[in-house]
Structures are given as C-alpha cells and as structure tokens.
Amino acid sequence: MRAIIKRPWQWVSLSLIITVLIMGLQAVKPIQANPPKAIDEIRGVWLTNVSSAVLYSPWGIDRAIAQLSQLNFNTIYPVAWNRGVTFYPSDTAKETIGRQQDVLLNTIRFRQDTLEEIITLGHEQGMRVIPWFEYGFMAPKNSLLAKRHPSWLAQSRDGQALNYHGKYGLDWLNPLHPEVQQLLIDLIVEVVTRYDVDGIQLDDHFSLPVELGYDPFTLWLYQQEHNGEIPPENYQNEAWMRWRANKLTDVVKRIHDRVKEIKPDCIVSLSPNPRAFAYRNYLQDWQTWVEAGLIDELVIQVYRSGMDSFLRDLPDPVIPKLQQKIPVAIGISTGTVRTPIPLNLIEQQVNAVRDRALDGFSFFYWESLWGYIAPESPQVRRRGLQEIIAKTE
Numbered sequence: 110m111r112a113i114i115k116r117p118w119q120w121v122s123l124s125l126i127i128t129v130l131i132m133g134l135q136a137v138k139p140i141q142a143n144p145p146k147a148i149d150e151i152r153g154v155w156l157t158n159v160s161s162a163v164l165y166s167p168w169g170i171d172r173a174i175a176q177l178s179q180l181n182f183n184t185i186y187p188v189a190w191n192r193g194v195t196f197y198p199s200d201t202a203k204e205t206i207g208r209q210q211d212v213l214l215n216t217i218r219f220r221q222d223t224l225e226e227i228i229t230l231g232h233e234q235g236m237r238v239i240p241w242f243e244y245g246f247m248a249p250k251n252s253l254l255a256k257r258h259p260s261w262l263a264q265s266r267d268g269q270a271l272n273y274h275g276k277y278g279l280d281w282l283n284p285l286h287p288e289v290q291q292l293l294i295d296l297i298v299e300v301v302t303r304y305d306v307d308g309i310q311l312d313d314h315f316s317l318p319v320e321l322g323y324d325p326f327t328l329w330l331y332q333q334e335h336n337g338e339i340p341p342e343n344y345q346n347e348a349w350m351r352w353r354a355n356k357l358t359d360v361v362k363r364i365h366d367r368v369k370e371i372k373p374d375c376i377v378s379l380s381p382n383p384r385a386f387a388y389r390n391y392l393q394d395w396q397t398w399v400e401a402g403l404i405d406e407l408v409i410q411v412y413r414s415g416m417d418s419f420l421r422d423l424p425d426p427v428i429p430k431l432q433q434k435i436p437v438a439i440g441i442s443t444g445t446v447r448t449p450i451p452l453n454l455i456e457q458q459v460n461a462v463r464d465r466a467l468d469g470f471s472f473f474y475w476e477s478l479w480g481y482i483a484p485e486s487p488q489v490r491r492r493g494l495q496e497i498i499a500k501t502e
Contacts (some may be wrong), residue, residue: 148237151438151469152498153184153408154478156227157243158191158211161476165217170226173475176491178234181498186310186380186471187227189240189300192279193248193255197224197240197304201295206254228304237307239378240300245314246282246289255280261289263317264324266342284317285327285356294364301371308376309368311361313410315379316391320344322353354392358401365403378406380440380471383422399431406435408471411458412442414450419458423465436468444477451484452493459497 154177156163163169164187174185188196194211195202203209214223224240231238246263248254250270255262262270263283270280282289297309322331322340331340331352341349368375379395387393398404413419428437439462444450455472462470472478478494480487 148183148436148469150463151184151406151408151436151471152182153186153438153469153471154182155241155243155471155474156185156187157241157474158188158196158214161474162481163475164188164196164214164223170223171230173479174227174230174234174236176479178236180491180495182236184237184239184471185227185231186239186241186378187224188243189224189309190242190296191244193244193252195296197300198222199296199299201292201299205257205292205295207257208253224300224304228306232305237376239308239310239376240304240306241310241312241380242293242297242315243312244279245312245316246284246293247279247314248282250278250280254282258288260324260326261286262324263321263327265320266323266344268323281318281321283321283324283327284315284360285322285330285353286324290360290363293360294367297364298367298371301368301375306375308378308405310378310380310408311364312380313382313387313391313393315361316381316387316393317353317357319350319390319392322349327353350388350392354388354394357392358394358397358403361398361403362401376405377403378408379404380408380410382410384409384425384427396427396431399435402434404435406438407431408438408440410440410473412440412473413458414442414448414454416454416457416461420461423461428467432468438462438469438471439467440471440473442477443472443474444483446482449477449482449484452490456493456497463500 156173158164163173177185190196191211193206194208196211196214198209200209209215228238261282263281264270284290284293300306300309322344328339332338334352340346343349365377368377379398381387381393381395382391384396387395395404395407399407409425411419411422413422423439431437439458441455441458441462442448442450443455459470477483478490480490483490485493
C-alpha cells in the first residue's frame with residue numbers, strides 16, 4: 110500500500126504494546142457461524158502487520174473476524190508477505206531467505222499458523238479470505254532477502270538501488286529477474302496449495318518504478334532483444350516503458366496460469382493505484398491485465414484524506430467496460446497513525462462508490478477502521494460503521 114508507516118524498524122512501538130494489552134483484556138463475544146454468502150457487494154478489510162496489533166495480540170484475530178462478520182463485512186485480505194518475510198510458516202521462505210516467517214509473529218504465536226487461523230475463522234463466518242502479498246517486490250535493504258541476493262535488486266541509471274521511501278530503506282526486487290519471479294510464484298503457489306483460500310491478492314507494489322531497469326540483468330536482457338542496443342537514458346521513453354511493462358505483464362500471466370492450474374476457481378485479485386498513475390510511475394498496465402483475463406477482481410486504491418481529491422481520482426472511463434468482465438471495487442483509507450480519517454469522510458466516500466454503481470469497497474486498514482487510531486472513540490466508530498454497512502441491506 111502507498112501509506113508507509115514511520116519508523117518501520119522499531120519492532121514494537123509503545124502504541125502497539127498498549128493496543129495489544131487493551132485488546133487482550135477484552136473478552137471475545139462468540140457469534141453463531143454463518144453459511145457462505147454470495148457476493149453482491151465487496152465489503153472488505155485489509156489486515157496488516159504494519160502499525161497494527163491485530164495479528165499479535167491475544168484473541169486479536171478472533172475479535173477482528175467476529176466483529177467484522179457482525180457488521181456484514183464479507184471479505185478479508187490478510188497479509189501473507191511483507192517486507193521480505195512471510196506471515197505463515199513457509200518452506201519456500203526458509204530455503205530462499207533463511208527465515209520461515211516474520212520473527213515477531215513467530216515469537217508471539219510460537220508454533221501457530223496465523224494464516225490458517227484467519228482462514229478457518231473467516232470461513233466459519235461465511236467470509237471470503239484472500240491472502241494479500243503486500244509490498245510485492247519491495248524489501249528492506251538490510252533484510253535477509255536483500256543481503257542474500259544482492260543481484261536481485263533493481264537499479265536506477267546511476268547503478269544504485271532505488272531506496273524507495275528514502276530514509277525508510279526499502280529497495281525493489283527486479284521483477285524481470287527469473288529468480289525473483291520464481292520466488293514470488295513459489296510463495297503464491299505454496300499458499301494456494303496449502304490453504305483453503307478463496308484467492309490471492311497482488312497490489313500496487315507488484316510493479317517496477319519507472320526509474321528502474323538499469324541493473325546488469327535487465328540491461329543484458331534488453332540487449333538480447335534489441336540487437337545489442339542499450340536502453341534509453343530517459344526512463345520515461347515510451348518504448349522503453351512499454352517493454353518493461355510488457356515484461357511485468359508476462360510475470361502476471363505466469364502467476365495467473367499457475368494459480369488456475371492448481372485451483373481453477375481461485376480468485377486472482379489486484380489492488381493497484383489508479384490506472385494512469387500506476388502505469389506512468391510503476392509500469393503497471395492493469396487495464397491490459399484485466400482485458401487479457403489475468404485478473405478476476407480489481408480493488409483500486411483511492412486513498413485520499415479529502416473528498417475533493419477522492420472524487421477527482423474516482424472516475425475512469427474504462428471502468429464500466431472492465432465491470433462487464435470482473436468486479437471493480439475501490440480501496441478506501443480509514444487513516445494512519447499520522448493521518449487519521451474521520452468517520453463522516455469514510456461515509457461520504459462509501460456513498461460515492463455506491464452512487465457510481467461500483468462493485469464494493471475495501472478499507473485500509475483494520476486498526477484505523479475500528480477506532481484504535483481514529484478521531485472518534487471505538488464505540489462511536491463502530492456504531493457509525495454499522496449504519497454505513499446497513500445501507501446495503
């Protein structure tokens with residue numbers, strides 16, 4: 110997701126510890142399991158580990174899923190991959206990276222499979238569970254993954270890794286490198302094979318920043334296909350952009366084909382930025398992906414802290430055409446630690462999505478949605494959400 114939380118290398122902030130304790134002390138209200146429901150409107154929530162205690166706190170997952178079900182949410186996107194580590198016990202990660210899953214998760218939930226728990230609890234409440242490969246090709250420059258495989262990092266014209274988000278030290282794996290592709294494919298196949306998932310989700314970071322593509326491997330590959338010529342120095346050169354974008358499309362096709370080979374009804378979901386921004390800045394040509402039948406569900410991130418900017422970025426003339434093929438929903442920000450979003454703005458944005466006959470919405474993310482880092486109290490927040498969701502009944 111585009112919202113990057115500050116101080117990412119502090120494992121557990123004071124606010125996280127406090128939230129864990131508060132959530133742990135609150136009792137879970139059991140609710141009766143519901144049969145699976147047909148999806149008329151996507152009503153989803155992303156569950157992430159970044160600046161959120163939900164995966165780590167005692168009964169946090171139980172509470173989250175029970176409460177979301179009570180409010181008639183029908184889709185959960187739990188993080189499965191973030192910052193170069195998995196959030197489930199992964200043989201692929203252990204072999205390639207040297208770590209089976211996130212250290213903090215492994216410590217707090219020792220010998221537990223958090224993803225399996227989320228899937229089981231979600232399905233008991235009739236909800237779809239679609240694991241989310243958050244951060245895509247991004248990895249911290251000091252991560253085990255980056256240190257073990259420095260040749261996998263994409264580079265800019267000056268021969269440096271991008272160091273995305275500057276001081277936060279996030280480099281970009283090169284999606285054109287066959288070993289990088291294989292890692293992501295193996296992780297996705299592992300999840301689809303091992304777990305009873307309803308789908309998998311890629312997002313805006315399953316892409317390549319337009320500044321990148323000047324690493325030795327990509328230069329070699331380009332020369333192989335262009336009679337020894339080197340790529341243009343102008344990274345916004347139209348033909349150079351299109352060549353890299355097409356290579357990224359090839360990766361998505363490989364993922365789609367492998368997923369469908371294993372489980373034909375498994376959804377391949379994508380949560381990108383708006384179309385023009387996604388291509389111009391990240392070479393992510395998701396319109397082509399949808400038209401080629403590679404994507405089964407689209408949740409476009411329109412994370413805006415004001416209504417004017419939200420409405421400005423919401424229209425896209427290709428969406429009605431794409432809706433004839435797949436559901437198209439909108440990702441709505443419910444705020445971050447630094448940018449809280451008031452409930453009335455969330456309601457306005459949901460109403461705008463519904464007024465335009467889009468196929469639903471998903472909130473980023475659980476912690477701010479539910480009121481732990483929101484302008485309103487949790488009680489006020491939840492009552493308001495109940496009223497917003499109830500309008501679909």
